[in-house]
Amino acid sequence: MTSAPPGRASALQATGAGRYADPLFKWAAITAGVSVLAVLGLMIGSTTADAWPVFQYQGFVDFFVNDEWRAGFSRTDFTGEYGAFSFIFGTLVVALIAIVLALPLALAVSLYITRLAPRRMKGPLAYTVELLAAVPSVVYGLWGLLYFVPTFLRPVMELLSAALAPVPLLGTFFAGPVYSTNYLAAGTVLAIMILPIITAISREVIAQVPPEQVQAAYGLGATDWEVMRKIILRRSFPGVVGATMLGLGRALGETIAVAMLIGGSQRWGLSLFFGGDAMAAHIANTFQDAAPETVQALIAIGVGLFIITVIVNVLARLLVWRIGRVAGDAAL
Amino acid sequence: MSSLPVTTLAPPRPASEVSSSLRAADPHSRRRRRRSRVMRTVLLAGMIAAMIPLALILIEVGRRGANAFGWSFLTQTEPPFRREGGGYLQGLVGTFYMVTFATAMSVPLGIMAAVYLVEYGRGWLARVIRFFTDVMTGVPSVFVGLFVYALLIRDIGFGTFVGALALSVIMLPIVVRSSEEMLKLVPEDQRAASAALGARRWQTIVKVVLPTARPGLVTGAMLAVARAAGETAPLLLTALGALSVVTAVQGTPQSALTLLIYDGATQPFAPGQQRAWAGALLLLGIVFVFTAVARFVSSRSTVRPD
DSSP states (O other): OOOOOSSSSOTTSSSSGGGHHHHHHHHHHHHHHHHHHHHHHHHHHHHHHHHHHHHHHHHHHHHHHOEEOOOOOOSSSSOOOOOOHHHHHHHHHHHOOOOOOHHHEEEEEEEEIIHHHHHHHHHHHHHHHHHHHHSSSHHHHHHHHIIIIIIIIHHHHHHHHHHHHSSTTOOOOOOOOOOSSOOOHHHHHHHHHHHHHHHHHHHHHHHOOOOOHHHHHHHHOHHHHHHIIIIIIITTTHHHHHHHHHHHHHHHOOHHHHHHSSSSSOOOSSSSOBBBHHHHHHHHHHGGGHHHHHHHHHHHHHHHHHHHHHHHHHHHHHHHHHOOOOTGGGGG | OOOOOOOOEEEEGGGGGGOOHHHHHHHHHHHHHHHHHHHHHHHHHHHHHHHHHHHHHHHHHHHHHHHHHHHHHHHHHHHOOOOOOOOHHHHHHHHHHHHHHHHHHHHHHHHHHHIIIIIOSSSSHHHHHHHHHHHHHHHHHHHHHHHHHHIIHHHOSSSSHHHHHHHHHHHHHHHHHHHHHHHTTTHHHHHHHHHHHTOHHHHHHHIHHHHHHHHHHHHHHHHHHHHHHHHOOHHHTTTOOOSSSSSSSSOOOOOHHHHHHHHHTTOOOOOOOHHHHHHHHHHHHHHHHHHHHHHHHTOOOOOOOO
């Protein structure tokens, strides 16, 4: 329309090949970003495609509610029976035990570190708890299996069983015999493993409580504990729920330590001392001896586990995001 | 770990010294104060209780691991479980091999993705990527193993490459997240100054932003490496395990420290279990050194979260 000079571009505008560098770089960056999504998509696609025939063979609902798991040995078609309820039950029980044990402790630790610890000790204390997250899960498994459970937990479990098994109703959950590897053993070690992630995020959330509110409460004569209970915990409640759910997600997906401690029996029981199996643990325990059809069934368990953990994680992230993105938890 | 400044206001001292105080005389007030004292003790007890497992782990792994640990543990492969002696050479080689491979695949890609999120990412695509990266950090590691199995292993078999691929999928979201945090900390002024000197966008990123954030990027990568070195479940499904040192890139099952520890711990013979403890000592050493160095690097950085 207007009189742009024809021919030569302005002196400030490059003409060499260098002018393509910027768009190229930008597209490389976009590709890298999108590839993260692609990996996730591929993950869902390829496993679901593999698990689909199993769901069709067993029935989608039946796969999750039937508790009869009988591995088949065929290379070409399906001959076994694949009901994963026992493993789903085990996963949920173990994760629940872990949360029940870890949450109060994590709250105590994060309250202590943020509110009560001497200033100089805050950093080292937080660092020590986070060090628990750096311990590989196979080391937890080894330590639990050969040291912690036989030395400490076993006597406690037998005491609990002896004391509580005769109680009506409640006794069902503490009924013997006490197996050396069982739900409670796996749940206890799992509690130690998820303690750092719940603590780290609770600590961030607690540190974000507006100092004015805390000061106002002290000004009205509140004691330390009243400030913690009525101001800090109330204020950071959604964040703590988010932190707990992230811990839950971690607990549901934890594999090797649970595989070493849960028992591995393919059945389920109401007693905490029953040696059952969990979804991730069952995959790890039986994968190496599985025939092709069973491998597909194990992948189907994996898909079920993935669905559960993603739901839990998405809910957790939504809760934690409300208070702003929490840095640093990715490394945990 | 960014955090708001913590309140410096000291909690009010209990007025118990002043006997004439209304606070000390009122039974209700005394009860509240007593409860507060009790709860402070309870919280302290919780703090101590949380330290006990770590202490027990370090002591036991150190004590039992030292028995079978030695030069030969690092230079010999593992004999049958009943026999004493020997070591985890094949696992050390396998772990090193696969983690290096996985780092080469995931770290450049992850940093590039973080560059996108920080430098270019506006609008819904960046939000979606950010959110699903977070979701990916929560995907169970055994599922990643199943994924690589379903995708590749029936076609190309077990081996180093597929093991490394599984590890890189686990490392990727960790690298993206930590790199993103670090790139965000680079001051906007530096980008503006670079642009004012006539640098192109990519030159600004490659020559100014990334070098400024380098210590932080190294920290994130090292934490991801520490995580990958400790993974067992995905390797069980992809590397499978081996009895001797494997150098093949693909097609021959590969070993790893974690796989050897798992096998040694779950079989009933004492010599094998002893080697598992020694392996745990070695693995803990590697992981802790990486974690500590990562912290050290980030503490020397000019741009850092705290």
